[in-house]
Amino acid sequence: MRSKPVQLAIAVVLLVGVGVLVAVFTLALALLGEPGDNVTVLTVGKIVIALFALLTLITTLGISLVWLERKQLGRMQGRVGPTRVGPFGLLQVVADGIKLLMKEDVSPGSSSKAIFYVAPLLVFVPSFVVWLTIPLSEDLVVRSLDLGVFFFIAVSVLSIVGLILAGWSSNSKYAILGGFRSAAQLVSYEIPLILGVLSVVMVADSMRFTDVVAAQATVPYIALLPLAFAVFFISGLAEVGRTPFDIYFAESEVVGGPFVEYSGAHWAIFFLAEYVNTFVVAALGALLFLGGWVWPFGEVGQVPAVAVFLGKTYFLAVVIFWVRATLPRLRIDQLMNVGWRLLIPLGFASVILIAVQRFYGWPTWTLTVMSLAALVLAAWVQLRLQRRDAVATAQRYAQRAVTVQPSRRRPTPESQQA
Numbered sequence: 001m002r003s004k005p006v007q008l009a010i011a012v013v014l015l016v017g018v019g020v021l022v023a024v025f026t027l028a029l030a031l032l033g034e035p036g037d038n039v040t041v042l043t044v045g046k047i048v049i050a051l052f053a054l055l056t057l058i059t060t061l062g063i064s065l066v067w068l069e070r071k072q073l074g075r076m077q078g079r080v081g082p083t084r085v086g087p088f089g090l091l092q093v094v095a096d097g098i099k100l101l102m103k104e105d106v107s108p109g110s111s112s113k114a115i116f117y118v119a120p121l122l123v124f125v126p127s128f129v130v131w132l133t134i135p136l137s138e139d140l141v142v143r144s145l146d147l148g149v150f151f152f153i154a155v156s157v158l159s160i161v162g163l164i165l166a167g168w169s170s171n172s173k174y175a176i177l178g179g180f181r182s183a184a185q186l187v188s189y190e191i192p193l194i195l196g197v198l199s200v201v202m203v204a205d206s207m208r209f210t211d212v213v214a215a216q217a218t219v220p221y222i223a224l225l226p227l228a229f230a231v232f233f234i235s236g237l238a239e240v241g242r243t244p245f246d247i248y249f250a251e252s253e254v255v256g257g258p259f260v261e262y263s264g265a266h267w268a269i270f271f272l273a274e275y276v277n278t279f280v281v282a283a284l285g286a287l288l289f290l291g292g293w294v295w296p297f298g299e300v301g302q303v304p305a306v307a308v309f310l311g312k313t314y315f316l317a318v319v320i321f322w323v324r325a326t327l328p329r330l331r332i333d334q335l336m337n338v339g340w341r342l343l344i345p346l347g348f349a350s351v352i353l354i355a356v357q358r359f360y361g362w363p364t365w366t367l368t369v370m371s372l373a374a375l376v377l378a379a380w381v382q383l384r385l386q387r388r389d390a391v392a393t394a395q396r397y398a399q400r401a402v403t404v405q406p407s408r409r410r411p412t413p414e415s416q417q418a
Contacts (some may be wrong), residue, residue: 006385013402048407052110054142059311061278067091068314069321076325097268107266108171115169117219120262120269122162126155127276135209137305149207150231152284153194156239159273163248166257166270178257181332182241188339189238189245195347196232199225200288202354203367204206213292222289224364228350229289231343233316236281238339242276243324247335278320279313286312344380349374 067082067090074081082089110333133148135141145151160183194381201207203224204215215221224231238245249257259270286292290312293305300308327339330338353370 009398037160037330046245050359051142054131055128058128058279059272059277060274061239062279063093063280064095064276065317068210069324072318072321076322080143099110100268100271101265103150103264105266108261109172111261113227115165117266119162119166119169119258120273122165122267124160124162124269124273126158126162127280128275130155131264133209134287135213135292136309137302138210138213140302140306141210144208144210147207148209149212150199153197155282157186157190159277163258166413170258172261174256174260175258178248178260182258185241185245185248185335185339187236188336189235189343192231192339192347193235193239195344195351196228196235197288199228199231199347199350199354202351202358209287209292213287213294216291219364220291220294224367225289225350225354225371226368227346227353227374229285231347231350232288233285234338235343236285237320237323237403238335239282240277242278242320244327244330245335246329246330250329279316282316282320283309283313285316290316318415322383344379346374346378362384 069091070149071081071089073079082092083162085092085095107113132142133145135144137389162188163182164179166184167175167177167381178358196294200212200221203358204212240247249259258281259267262270292312293300293309295304295308350371353374354367357364357367357370
């Protein structure tokens, strides 16, 4: 059993490793730059400073979601949530983090050590790297890319590799099952997520986040593209493994999935990555559909713009936590059916409707009408299919009850008297 200083040293080395990997990504992004840019030592220094400032900010925001979720779930379940540690229980998350860092960091004897310890970094780093191109306001961004939306999609899928390697390297049946589940789930729901984002790009005519936000100065895209928002939001829940799509680490089925053999600081990295990813999905939804930092009552300064953007992001995060408190977990077959039979067709329908509207030059409000009509039709068809399946199941069980062999039936008092 390792001593406390050794455990703390391992935690520090792990966190430094995250910083170094992110620094490499950022430096490469800075050196690539735009055509004609002059990259100097001062430029690289500014990028590195911005990197660690952003790392601190995003980690703090991700941790704040833990406290917010616990308080919200407590209120919705008739409890009060954390109240003891710090004002309003704000320091409870800090205490839990310190506890995880001080726990013994163990690994299975039959595991692949190198991959086992690298896998948490492969899950966390992509969730942070995407923030290099996500703006907090019009001028507050590490690097504004013309293909910022494409960069987000390309980097966000890399976490799948970390989850699969975490399950495989643990040499545990539950871990490998969770890894396979995560691969099937994330690959399946990446398609409708991309289709929802593509709908916004088609309307905004740009992949730069600042241009997408500027295009929503009059009307946010959630009003124009409710179908695309529904597809994006549901797919985002599945991408980050939030309820009701928490299949690949379901405790009652695969006992934690890819994370079952992790403890201490390594498990804390997985835990932090989940909430950072949740914040990323909420922030992306705020940028693409809620207008980002745009205030409907006129222009605002830099600090109020950041506050508006964070307010919209936390609003979507609250909705995500609300869904967790309301809905049960889906079965794996139900999850795949929702993705392939419902969300992917709706995503293609959204793209086709936008293409038709753009081709014929119809008024913009027709997008809202067509999207709402498609949503109503999809809801009606889904309800009909569920009712048909329920009726078929009831008839099947009723037929079984009728055809039970007489010898297997429980004798009644009348039959015993006869």
